[in-house]
Amino acid sequence: MALAFDEFGRPFIIIKEQEQKTRLRGLEAQKANISAGKAIARILKTSLGPKGMDKMLQSPDGDVTITNDGATILEQMDVDNQIAKLMVELSRSQDYEIGDGTTGVVVMAGALLEQAELLLERGIHPIRIAEGYEMASRIAFEHMEKIAQKFDYGVSNFEPLVQTCMTTLSSKIVNRCKRNLAEIAVKAVLAVADLERKDVNLDLIKVEGKVGGKLEDTELIYGILVDKDMSHPQMPKQIEDAKIAILTCPFEPPKPKTKHKVDIDTVEKFQNLRQQEHKYFDDMVQQCKDVGATLVICQWGFDDEANHLLMHRNLPAVRWVGGVELELIAIATGGRIVPRFQELTPEKLGKAGLVREKAFGTTKDRMLYIEHCANSRAVTIFIRGGNKMMIEETKRSIHDALCVARNLIRNNRIVYGGGSAEISCSIAVEAAADRYPGVEQYAIRAFADALDAVPMALAENSGLQPIETLSAVKSQQIKENNPYCGIDCNDVGTNDMREQNVFETLIGKQQQLLLATQVVKMILKIDDVISPSEY
Template sequence: MVDTGISSENVSRTMGREAQRNNILAAKIVADIVKTTLGPKGMDKMLVDSEGNITVTNDGVTILEEMEIDHPAAKMMVEIAKTQEKEVGDGTTTVALLAGKLLENAEGLLEKKIHPTLIVEGYRLASEKAERILDEISIAVNSREVLKNIAMTAMTGKGAEGNKEKLAELVVEAIDQIADGNKVSSDDIKIERIVGDSVKDSELVKGIVLNKGRVNKEMPLTIVNAKILLVDFPLEVRSPEMDTKISISSPQQMEAFIQSEEIYLKEMVDKVAETGANVVFCQKGIDDLAQYYLAKKGIFACRRVNKSDMEKLARATSGKIISNLNDVSTEQLGMAGEVEEVARGDDSLVYVRKCNNPKAVTLILKGGTQHLVDEIERAVKDGIGDVVAAVKSGKVVCGGGAVEMELVRRLKHFARSLGGKVQLAVEEFANALESIPETLAENAGLDPIDVLTELRKRHEAGAVREGLNLFNNKIEDTFQAGIIEPIKVKTQAISSASEAAMLILRIDDVLISKSKGEDKKVREMIE
């Protein structure tokens, strides 16, 4: 810590080699936290928040998000994990581990008096070369079985392990349904969770399931051949937009005022009925009297359906969301074979199913406890993210550390074509990639040195697809073994990790402003 002499006493400053060392240490600590969760034999973490809520998971981004991290460099590690989750949905542990290893290796170069700018240049060249190599060694997606293997690989080692085949089949079937060629979005898959049944009872509904019930118990429980009206305005008497005072001087005027409201609501329901709709989903509220009139006409209605669910209902039923009842026509109604309310304990679910070629579907995930269902959801989201990424790019790579070992071999060959100290940085970048198969072996209880030695030998011999199959603890062709990952997981992880490492390496001065009461906390954080 250095006193600048020109800034407020409420500003702490760390500079030069000390600033770099502190930032690198923070990043390494974050990487070490998630390191043991990598791979099918990775361990879980138990996270307990300030209110005593417990989360048991080995999902990298969940662990990092739940931790209350203060250090600025450590926060960057959390950000790259969030970016990986947002862009792909999987590979969050890999990106944090890789960034930590890149910085650890850079520290060795800094100790040899190699300037950070040269290290950054080497890392940039290596990252660009790695992405080109990945494209060269990628494999085209040519079957549904490959997609199923991708989903199973993503879910391996998580709470879904025992039922990964069933869940992978559901994930691939869901994406098959919503995909339009290579255009597909994970936003079109809704996930509903049910606590109490077995994981193997999870199902895919080709339509939408809402955690709602009918607004009135006199409405029918089931509607067959449903004609669905989707509205984003309230089925209520409109309130004036400004403060309004109504003066009533006699009981007759009061009665007339009440009757005018009833007439308005009845006319509104009559308009709904005239469209031929027998199901209404409303984004806003539905007046009690309107509920009564809808029930009398045998119309099934739900209120306060959130906007994202309304959009999914439109995609599933081919309906249009209406903003004005006067514009409603039969062509704008959605269609479904069946709409049904199903009671589950004190709650109800509304199933909109048997839709004709729905472009939005629902995965219902079941499990014996809330913790299990939460972990199943995280695993399934990883699977969905990976399969979507594979469908979009049409390319996959071998898992089990095979792709990393091939990158290491080719990057080291590339480094030899470079001159000067940049060559050392490219070599350290390659060495950092070896941390992935090394950690996979370590977490499985294998000797990482033996595993790395054998992998190097096989890749030097041209066995590009050879990796570590932790289901039988053998080194073999991981593509044939069904251990497959989308290329996007690797390109995004390498890009994000190298960018974060380069950004942290370029920092040689850290100035932190604080309130007077935070002085001790900040000192502890950066020292």
């Protein structure tokens, strides 16, 4: 910028047109990137494990979130740095694919970066580090398959699924009722699962929450819950064997467009118009009744007159039901969404054994339960809790548990948690390093050290001495040849995670390894950072 004066002596500023760029190259670029990545990992590290801390995040408009879920923390942190954004993306990918382990993956990537920094300082080329990491990650991946275990489950024998979900929930705020919630999550997933194809459509599970009650009151409803009530207080509160018309057309006469003009200058004309309008309503109600509907669920609203008429003609109705809910209701009740009254036929009606309205507490809050549906595959988890933040966190935790149960149905292999799988892989990778004669050997050893970061963080968060605990557990694994020894975070008295029933899914852990390695390799390969400079 430069200061200049015009012919009248008035000052003005000349700004250089071309924006200045800053540029970091070579080792400097790698180090800057690594430290950005490490900074993110450091934030999440304290949240890992059953004794991990929670974070409180305030959005610019004042909303407060309290959470322990890695993906959510990063999502809301609003980071600016591009490398930090990569770490956010990393956690998000884990969330997309697996749904759990979002903190662990970032901690692992942070540890890999930390080790890479040491190697760079020793003069090892970043590409050699990246290659070494790749080899090591393959070794660890295969080793995990070796230590994984398979278990059998069935619709009646779902205890192992519950145990695994409990491990996921044990690190969340809701761990007080983890048994309850884990059972709900497993039952929900089993209700919608296609066990033959080993597939679960999580869209069929709706998670609803309402402030009030206790967390223990959270329930699983074999049907749909809609946060709406009957459109008129005098309509029946309970309908058995309901035949439901699901409508996306409004319950009102067609509106005159602006280009039409209606002149009403006499009383007769007015009455005529009113009668016509009334007839419209009447026809609509009649059309619904003709096909045998005993309940109307409408995407749109209707005015008081229509409402009154519906009540009068004894046709209960629900208005302003959202599109997503409408679809779920249609799936659950085996009905069809009808866009025009003329298209209503008896076959298009949805069927439900019981539709009831339930009031909560002393408030005017009411919800509609649609149960015993024709196609009962859609279920709802209804969360209760003291405040909105609790409900939101419970929703996130349930999401994790649902994902874990789904992953287990897809692939019923598990590894043990508490850092035991990581320690076992670390030992295997360390042993394999000797077989590689090249410089990669150093990177492979560094990978083994990085794997120790997860158990160390677990120990540290539980108030244990990280290095001492880790070395004790590691030597125990080698001495007893037992890959299931981990960190006893809850001070149960045994290191054996089999006895503690701390499970994690094999695919979740493997995905963590792959994703973390991928991102770290990508960061290491960047040797030139060009960015607009800040004024």
